[in-house]
Structures are given as structure tokens and as C-alpha cells.
Amino acid sequence: MQFADFWYIVALSDRLKPNAVLARSLLGEWLAIFRAEDGQAVALRDRCLHRNSRLSTGKVCRGALQCPYHGWIYDRNGKVIAVPAEGDSFKPSQQRRAKCYATKEQDGYVYVRLSDNLSEDFHPFSMPHYQEPGWETVRVINRFANNVTNCVENFIDIPHTAFVHPGIFRTSRQQKLEMIVERCNGSVLVEYGNETNNLGWYSRFLNRQGVEIKHSDRFYFPNITCVEYNMGDNRHLFITSQSVPETENSTLVYTDVTYNYGIWNKLARPFVRWTAQHIIQQDVKILGIQGETIAKYGTQFSHTPADTIHVFVESIRDAIARGEDPRKLPHQSVKVTFWV
Numbered sequence: 001m002q003f004a005d006f007w008y009i010v011a012l013s014d015r016l017k018p019n020a021v022l023a024r025s026l027l028g029e030w031l032a033i034f035r036a037e038d039g040q041a042v043a044l045r046d047r048c049l050h051r052n053s054r055l056s057t058g059k060v061c062r063g064a065l066q067c068p069y070h071g072w073i074y075d076r077n078g079k080v081i082a083v084p085a086e087g088d089s090f091k092p093s094q095q096r097r098a099k100c101y102a103t104k105e106q107d108g109y110v111y112v113r114l115s116d117n118l119s120e121d122f123h124p125f126s127m128p129h130y131q132e133p134g135w136e137t138v139r140v141i142n143r144f145a146n147n148v149t150n151c152v153e154n155f156i157d158i159p160h161t162a163f164v165h166p167g168i169f170r171t172s173r174q175q176k177l178e179m180i181v182e183r184c185n186g187s188v189l190v191e192y193g194n195e196t197n198n199l200g201w202y203s204r205f206l207n208r209q210g211v212e213i214k215h216s217d218r219f220y221f222p223n224i225t226c227v228e229y230n231m232g233d234n235r236h237l238f239i240t241s242q243s244v245p246e247t248e249n250s251t252l253v254y255t256d257v258t259y260n261y262g263i264w265n266k267l268a269r270p271f272v273r274w275t276a277q278h279i280i281q282q283d284v285k286i287l288g289i290q291g292e293t294i295a296k297y298g299t300q301f302s303h304t305p306a307d308t309i310h311v312f313v314e315s316i317r318d319a320i321a322r323g324e325d326p327r328k329l330p331h332q333s334v335k336v337t338f339w340v
Contacts, residue, residue, distance in 0.1 A: 001325050003027060004115040006222050007124040008244045009254045011110040012139070016041060021065065023056035025246040029114060031101070032056040036076040037063025043112045044078050045099035055098070074098050107131075108139075109242075109254065125224050128238045129258050136265045137258045138273045142280050144251045146291035148223050148243045149317050151251045153310045154283055155225040155241050156190065156217035162340050164282050168275070174339045182333045183312040186326040188219040190309055217309070221316050221326050234262030239276075249291055255280065306338035 010024045010033055022033040023046060030046035032055040044065065046056045053069035060066075064081060066073045073082040078098035083090050104111045107127040129135040144151050154160065158179075162172040178193040195213040214230040227239040238258045243251050257276045261268050303311060312332070319326040 001120065001320055001323060002115060002117070003222055003245065003320055005113070005117050005120050006122055007104060007111040007113050008223070009109045009242050010043065010112045010244075011041075012141075013105055013108045013110055016110055019060045021056050021058060021060060023054070024112075025250070026112060027114060027245050028247055030054070030056075031112065032058075032065060033103075033110065033112075034060050034065055035063070040076070041103040041105060041110045042076045043101040043103050044074060045101075047098065048072055049080065049096060049098060050083075076100075125220060125240075125242065127240055127256050127258070128226065128228075129260075130256070134265075135258055135260050136269060136272075137256050138269060138276060140255050140257075140273065140277050140280060142253050142255070142277075142284055143246075144243075144253060144284055144287050144291075145249060146251060146287040146294075147249055148245045148251050149314060150287060150290060150294075151243045151253060152219055152223060152225050152241070153313055154287055155239075155243075156188075156219060156227060156309055156313075158192075158340055159306050159338065160286070164286050165279050168282075169279055172340065176337065176339055178335065178337050179306075180333060180335050181308045181312060182331075183315070183329065184331045186221040186316055186329070188217075188309060188312045188316070190217040192216065219309075219313050219316070222320055234260055234264075236260040249295070253280075304338075305336045308334050308336055 004027060008026055010026060010031060011022055016022060016033060016035060018035055020034065024031040024033055032044045032046040034042050036042050044055060046054050048055055048067040048069060050067065050070055050072050053067050055065055055067055055074065058066045058068040061073060064073050064075050071084040072080055075081050078100035079092065080096035081092065102113045104124055106124045107130045111124045130137055158177070161169050166172065177195060180191045182189045192215040195215050216228050218226045220226070223243045223245070225241045229237045236259065239255065240258065241253050241255045243253050246252050255276065257272055259268070259272065315329060316326040319329060
């Protein structure tokens with residue numbers, strides 16, 4: 001198993017317009033994304049075979065991609081179908097073929113898979129309640145100067161919230177919380193106890209009665225986090241992030257905030273979007289600082305019991321990095337007490 005075996009988001013479906021070309025990076029590979037004549041998404045290596053220009057700076061001609069340098073034209077399979085300098089003497093050749101990658105569209109996203117490995121039939125992650133009646137989704141995109149592992153750990157880490165997002169999303173109160181952390185089948189599931197109303201300015205709206213919150217965090221290999229808060233009828237929230245590895249230390253994160261606030265669904269959209277983006281920008285800053293420090297001093301961490309989540313996530317991603325199947329890691333379940 002390799003990281004290239006999985007599906008990764010490369011664009012919002014509605015951003016990939018007909019006759020548009022998008023430049024993307026995925027696991028260090030450069031991609032040119034466009035739509036064929038039938039509207040299907042196409043992903044080619046962003047390199048012209050002729051003189052190494054970038055295909056993403058070219059244009060779409062009747063569902064094919066033309067290089068801007070000497071006009072070579074590539075079809076949806078990467079095959080060169082025209083070379084202007086050869087005129088009528090042009091003949092197609094199997095040697096003239098750009099690398100082409102598989103694409104899929106799901107839940108309003110365009111996905112690409114770099115690997116040709118057919119032994120694993122993975123599928124894009126299904127975003128919770130996307131476009132279901134009674135649910136609203138706000139989407140935001142942010143780039144982090146850090147790797148996927150550190151990003152996903154941040155997204156399902158409670159202790160940092162009181163210090164990185166004070167007043168907005170929790171405040172340091174030394175409140176005693178409990179969590180059960182389980183690693184099973186390549187995923188990490190965390191169930192929390194004793195949470196009530198320490199949610200910053202969300203508290204009055206989301207949990208006015210101060211009832212115990214049903215809160216769970218999940219990590220799905222290799223790059224998905226899903227945070228769920230359930231505070232009763234019409235107070236249900238999912239924050240799902242897909243962390244896309246552009247390069248070793250650049251991660252593009254697509255985040256869906258999907259919620260059911262009843263009659264407040266439409267009115268809440270601007271507030272939800274602003275708050276989500278504000279919180280994420282604070283994480284962008286702190287993860288950027290962490291990334292700089294790691295680049296200088298390496299990744300020697302001092303763990304606390306509250307970091308059990310991180311330890312499990314790292315064990316799963318480390319297994320994939322070694323070419324192993326993380327679903328074969330032994331099942332573990334740990335109960336942890338910590339304070340926020």
C-alpha cells in the first residue's frame with residue numbers, strides 16, 4: 001500500500017469550467033486538470049513531451065489540451081493528436097503520450113488517483129449529509145505549510161483549542177474531560193465525555209441548556225478527519241477535512257462544515273463561514289510555526305496521555321509510508337483523562 005493508491009481532491013467541481021485548465025500539485029506530481037468534450041474531468045501530467053512546457057498554461061480545444069509553446073494537442077488519454085509543425089505529415093504515435101491519471105467526481109469535488117494499482121479498490125470519502133434535505137454545507141479551502149500528519153492531528157486535537165482559539169472555540173478552564181481512543185481497521189475513533197458548554201461564542205447558540213455534548217472525532221486513513229457535535233434536535237454539526245498532500249511540507253485542506261440548525265440553517269451560513277475560516281486561519285498560523293521548527297529541529301515529540309490520538313494517527317500513516325496495510329495493525333483502545 002502506498003499513499004498514491006488513494007483518491008485526493010484536486011478541485012471543486014463547479015470551479016472546473018468547460019475550456020478551463022487548472023494547475024495542481026499532488027504528492028509532488030504536477031497535474032493539468034480540464035474537462036473533455038463530454039464533460040468528464042481529465043488529469044494529465046503537467047508537462048509537454050516536446051520541450052517541457054507546462055500544459056496547465058495552455059488552452060482547451062474541443063475537449064483536448066493544447067500546449068502554449070508549440071501547439072501540441074493532447075486528448076483525454078494523454079495521446080498527442082496534433083503537432084502543428086508537422087503539418088499534413090503528422091502521424092499519431094504510441095510514444096507520444098503524456099501520463100494520464102484516473103479521475104472521479106463525487107459530492108461536488110473532483111478527485112485524482114496517481115496509482116495504477118488495481119489490487120486495492122478504494123473510493124473517495126463520502127462527505128456526511130452533503131446536499132441532504134435539512135442540512136447545509138459551507139466549504140472552505142486553506143493551504144498549510146506543514147505535512148498531512150500534523151494537519152490531521154491538529155484538526156482532532158482538543159487541548160490546543162483553548163490556547164490557539166481562546167474565547168472563539170473553548171477557553172482554558174481546567175475542566176476535566178474523558179475520552180476513549182480506539183485504533184481499529186486503519187481508523188482512529190475518539191469518543192468524549194463530560195463536555196458541556198465550553199465552545200466559546202458557539203455555546204449560547206448551540207447548547208443553551210448546557211446538556212452533555214455528544215462529541216466524537218474520527219480519522220480515516222490516509223488523510224480524512226471528521227469531527228461531530230450532537231447537542232440534540234437541530235443542533236448537529238460535522239466538520240470534515242480532507243488534507244491533500246501537495247508536497248512534503250505543503251498541504252491543501254478542503255473543509256466541509258455541514259450542519260442542521262433547523263430554521264436557522266440559511267441565516268447561519270455567513271456566521272458559520274466566517275467563524276470556520278477565522279478558526280482555520282489561526283491553525284494555519286500555528287501549524288506554520290510548527291513546520292518551521294520541525295524543519296530546523298526534527299520531529300522529536302514529548303507525548304502526554306492526551307496525545308494518544310496523535311500516536312495512533314502516526315502509527316497508521318507510518319505504516320502506509322513503509323508500504324504496509326494499516327488495517328493490519330493490532331486493535332487498541334485506551335481511556336484517557338485530561339483537562340482543558
